Amino acid sequence: MTTNPAFELVVRRHGTSVLRMCTALLGPGPDAQDAWSETFLAALRAYPSLAIGANIEAWLITIARHKAIDILRANHPVPLDELPESAVLPAGLGGLQLLDSLASLSELQRKVIGYHYLLGFPYEEIPAFLGGNPASLRRAAADGIKALRSQHHEAEEES
Template sequence: MDEPFERVVAQHGATVLRVCRAVLGPADADDAWSETFLSALRAWPDLDRGANVQAWLVTIAHRKAIDVLRAAQRRAVPVAELPDAVAAPAGRDLDLWSALARLPHKQRHAVALHHLGGLPYDEVAGVLGGTPAAARRAGADGVATLRRTYQATIDGGDR
């Protein structure tokens, strides 16, 4: 590509960060963001001129975020003492990330890729697997669940 990579980072950095945060939450999103742009920088000279740069970056970000999730699942978490039983969450918080995290996998990723990453559903289907109609349904179901559960949390009770 002829465009300087710095301009691409400036133009699409916020979108990539939104996708990383939607999949990972705020704690690990910065690492996935950095990994996304390191990977993209390596591939930048070979990218076709007509490529959709935003879709390309969002796809890389989604894959890097999944890599971070998989790596975290493989790591043991040290604790001082083992609990006798698994504790239930104390209650709902008002954080949108928590509401996104409660969505099923396909819905969360469809919402992240389409609504936060700006990908059309045809490309979301390519990333997640399946048809554009299934990706559209997962996105719509995810948004409907967010509207119902997140708004109920803000209002102070379930509807």
């Protein structure tokens, strides 16, 4: 009889992928770490009833996506009288303002790029997370990468 691997092994194998997904959706920091923790707590409770041979990484990524959305909903923007000081980008990004560049992409482009390039999912599996079809998601990623390259090229010309 075949069984799913021990949960500790699942955390070791897929912890990085789950953290990448949480960070892609929430940005680096405590919110992404909280979503990671909540993902594995929820997964631990549901793991005994997971079908043998199920795609564990896809299952965890789906849970992570839901946990990240929960955090986004809980932290919805509140109007302020004054704008806070602008965030300081981490050192080492050079002339390319990577965070600004990513923010300029559509939500779909950011998500598809995250699933494909950060997490390594083939385009054929991404519709299970985002809907759509592989061809449209491939096009969204290509358009997003093209926009990032264009912004990078412009930033190099300015420096």
